[in-house]
Each structure stands twice: as structure tokens, then as C-alpha cells.
Amino acid sequence: MHHPLPWHRIAHHDMLVETTHDERARLDTIAHLNVFAAQRLAPTVKAAFERKGVTPIDRHEVRQVMERDPAFRAWSLVRRNTMEMRQKTGREIVGRQRESLRDKADRLNLGNDAKRSRLHLDPSLDVPRYVAGVDQHLMQGGYTAEWLNRDVSNAANYDAGMFATVGGSAGPHNDAAGRALCEWLRREFPAFVPSRIVDLGCGLGHNTLPLRQLFPAAEIVALDVAAPMLRYGHARARALGVNDIEFRQEDATRTSLAAHSADLVFSTMVLHETSHDALPRLLQESHRLLRGGGLCIHLEQPPYRGLNPFEQFMRDWDGRYNNEPFWSALHESDLRQMMTKAGFSEDLVFETRCVAPSWQSSRPTEEDFGRAPAWYAVGAWQAVEGSTAEG
Numbered sequence: 254m255h256h257p258l259p260w261h262r263i264a265h266h267d268m269l270v271e272t273t274h275d276e277r278a279r280l281d282t283i284a285h286l287n288v289f290a291a292q293r294l295a296p297t298v299k300a301a302f303e304r305k306g307v308t309p310i311d312r313h314e315v316r317q318v319m320e321r322d323p324a325f326r327a328w329s330l331v332r333r334n335t336m337e338m339r340q341k342t343g344r345e346i347v348g349r350q351r352e353s354l355r356d357k358a359d360r361l362n363l364g365n366d367a368k369r370s371r372l373h374l375d376p377s378l379d380v381p382r383y384v385a386g387v388d389q390h391l392m393q394g395g396y397t398a399e400w401l402n403r404d405v406s407n408a409a410n411y412d413a414g415m416f417a418t419v420g421g422s423a424g425p426h427n428d429a430a431g432r433a434l435c436e437w438l439r440r441e442f443p444a445f446v447p448s449r450i451v452d453l454g455c456g457l458g459h460n461t462l463p464l465r466q467l468f469p470a471a472e473i474v475a476l477d478v479a480a481p482m483l484r485y486g487h488a489r490a491r492a493l494g495v496n497d498i499e500f501r502q503e504d505a506t507r508t509s510l511a512a513h514s515a516d517l518v519f520s521t522m523v524l525h526e527t528s529h530d531a532l533p534r535l536l537q538e539s540h541r542l543l544r545g546g547g548l549c550i551h552l553e554q555p556p557y558r559g560l561n562p563f564e565q566f567m568r569d570w571d572g573r574y575n576n577e578p579f580w581s582a583l584h585e586s587d588l589r590q591m592m593t594k595a596g597f598s599e600d601l602v603f604e605t606r607c608v609a610p611s612w613q614s615s616r617p618t619e620e621d622f623g624r625a626p627a628w629y630a631v632g633a634w635q636a637v638e639g640s641t642a643e644g
Contacts, residue, residue, distance in 0.1 A: 257284045257421030264425040267492040268357055268405075268485060270346050270413045279342045280417045286335045288420040294328040295567065301325065302563055312557070312565035319566065333574055339417050340391050343410035351406050358405045361488035372487040374502045380478045381504065383528035383579070390418075391576050396456070396479035408485030412457055422626050423459075424609070426493075429626050430521035430552050431460030433607040435467040437630070441605075442548075447471050447516030451542055453505035453535060454523030458486035458498065464517075465495055471517075474510065476503045506534035508542070516547045521628075524553050525583045532583070536595035543635035549597070550632030552607055557584045588631040597633035605630050 260272070260280040272280070301324035302315065309315045319325045347354065362372050385397045392407055400406050415427045423429040438445060448471055452461045455475035465473060477483055480502055487500040503509060505523070518539045527535055539549040557565045572580030592602045608627040 257281075257288060257416075260284065260416055262425065263416050263421075263427070266489060267361065268354070268409070268412070268489045270354070270409050271350060272346055272413075276342065276346050279338070280414070283335050283339045283342065283414075283417040284420050286331060286338075287418065290328055290331045290335065291420065294324075294331060297324045298322070298328050298567070299563065309562045312562050312569055315562050315566035316569075329570065329574060332570065336391050336418070336575060339414045340393065340410070342417075343414040344393065346413060347406050347410045351401060351404070354405050354409050355401065355403050358484050358488040359403065361491045362484060370487075371497065371499045372483060373499065374480050374483060376480075378478065378502055378504065381506075381528070381531060383531060384478055384526070387578060388576055389526065396477075396482055399481055403484065404481050405485040405488070406481065408457055408479075408482045411482075412459075412485065412489070415459075419626075426459065426462070428459045428463055429609040430607075430628055431463035433609040433626070433628055434460070434519060434521065434550065434552060434630075435463045436610045437605065437607040439467065445517075445548065447547070449515045450474070450517045450519070451508075451510065451515045452476065453518065453520045453539065454526070455486060455500070456482050458490050458500065460521040461486075461498060462490060462493065462495055464519075465498060473498045474515075475500050476505055476508060478502065478504055506531050506538055508538060510542055512541050513544045515542045516544055518542050518547070518549045519551065521552045522554075524551055524588075525577060525580050527583070528579055529582050532579075532586070533591060533595060536591055540596040540633075540635070545635055545637040547635040548632060549592075549635070550630050551588075552628040552630045553588075554584065555629035556586070556588065558587070592631060592633050598636045601636060602631070602633040605632065 260277050298319070301322050302319055305318055307318055309318065363370055380397055384395065387395050389395050392411065394400075394407055396407065398407050412427070415423060424432070447468060450464055450468065450471050450473045452464070452473070452475040455461050455477050456479075458475055461473065461475045464471070475486070475498055477486075483500045483502055490496070490498055505520075524532060524535070543549055554568065557568070560568070568584070569581055571577040589602050589604060593599045606627055607630050
């Protein structure tokens, strides 16, 4: 069984929470429990299902067979308890340093010259209910909650606890999805060099920063509706030496950016956080923003189409037990068809797989943090006027 490195080996920066020995031990315990659930308990659920000798039509029939099975209940209980423990531990760690984290973010975001800040918040923004009204992943208050003025509490909690939640698989910077996208671009389209990049739903900017490494001359605009995430993300970027990414508080379904103003529009694990009604609008906005020859790509967990009923059932756990209200509907959707309806030419829409490369650090290795994860991706090239070529 893979054992993740201890929490203190993740990449540190000035915005990361300060932790005691006992707090680090709790985070390490949670990480190991998540790995144990994935590598030891999940196979017992599959074995229990196979012993039943049934041939279900879909995941709903699997659930009828398995929801009271001891193996499934044990696996599910550990997963749920680890998420509850992870959120409780994160709240306790952040709770005693909320003010100091807020002050650190202020210093990094403004520095000595407020005019140089690349953080642009909009207090008048009408934050969608499907974001503001949900405790995503059991995170109290969700992405938008503010417990004090200019708060970054939940963002700091998210950053500190992500390592434990995924058992270290996102790497020392928790940026595996962004690095996977960069690796795919580097391998598949080495001549593609965008001049303007837009990240829709950037969160903390974990997966935005790798794009800066790959395209050092590009203008990068990172958008999100959650002010606390943007405050923390902008400060985190500066703490890591990245001072030229613009973080803007905007709704990704209707941005203020000019039409045909971007060469690359992307998201990482955002679509499953988007409501059924908002999802088509986000894809339409992706189409509106792209110049001819530009690329739109969205990284996600794989759709249920093509998966056997048992794997669908196991993957559907987040939608039923981890406060992911849009998870199931997203993974039942035909995203290729939705991209076409959003305006992209059908022959330029594609599905692919993005795999994170080995961790780019002289100390931790891929083996240290576990196998490099992979993402399903749906994307499209924007047709050049008068042509159907890929730019």
C-alpha cells in the first residue's frame, strides 16, 4: 500500500497555516485513512459485489444490492468520517489564526503600493446561489463564507487540508490538475503558445500557476465568484513568487471580458461544482471568449458513460455523501453535445485524458506522493473564420 509523505513535506509558503505537532499528526492520520479506504477497503467492496453474482443495468441497481452490504458500509463510513475529521481539523487550525492569516494576505495582496495589486474584487457581484448556498465537501459556509472582514479562513482551510483529503496525490503544491493540463499541451501541441489565458473558476489558483511556468509571456486572468478564495489565491501566488496573474471576482457564466479576447480558456474540476442551469452558460461563455484558433478545455472526473455500473456506483459516492449536489447530473451529461450546443463546431470538439507528470521538485518524487493522477477532459478548438482547421 502506498503511504503518503507526512504533511510537513508539502511545499510551504508564507500563506500556509502554522501547525502544531498534534495538528500535523491528525492531518497525517487523515491522509493515511484516505489511502487505506482507496487501496484496501474499496477492493473489498468490489469483491463483495462480485460474489453476489448479479448483472445490474445501472448504478441504481448496484446501490439496491450494495447499500446495506457490510463492505460498502465500512468503506463509506471511513470516507465520510475522514472528510468530517479533515474539515474539523482544518477549522480548528485556522480558527486560532484567522486574524493573522487575514493580515498576511493584506500585506501580500497590497504590499507598499495598492496600485500594483492584481487582485480585483467586486462587492456588488451577485454570487450564484448554487455556490453561496452550499457547504461544498462538508466545508462549513462553502467557498464564499466570511467570518471576519477581508476573510481568508475557508481558503486557508482548503489549502491546508487538500493534501490529507487526496492522500498526497495532488503533489507538494496541490497542483496536479494544472500540471496535467500543461503536460498535455506540451506533448500534444508544442507549437501552441497562447498570448492570453483565462481560468474559469480558479479557486485558490493551485492549478493556474503551472500555466505561468509553461507560458511565461502570456497574460493570465483567473476568475472566481468567491472573494475569500481570490484573496488567498492572489496572496499565495505572490508568496510563491508569482506576481503577474490577475485574480478577478467574476461569474464565469457571464464575465466582463471582451469577446474573442483569449487564446486558451480552461477549468479544472469546476464543472461538477456548477448547477445544471449554469453549466451550458459557462460553456457558452468559453466559446464567446475564444479567438479563432483558440482552445477551450475543461478537466473533470470521467463521465459515467463508458463505465461499468459498479464503477459508476462507486464514483457516485461524492454526489450522495460528500455534499456534491451537482456531481451526479454532471457525470450523466453528454459534454460533447453540450459543447456543440454552446457554439463549437462538432468536428472540433474532442475528449481526451490528461495525466500529471512526475513532481517537479528535487526532493519529493512521484513515488513519494503516490501515482500521478489523471483527468478526463472535454475541449474544442475555435474555428478560424472561413476554415475548420485547428488554428
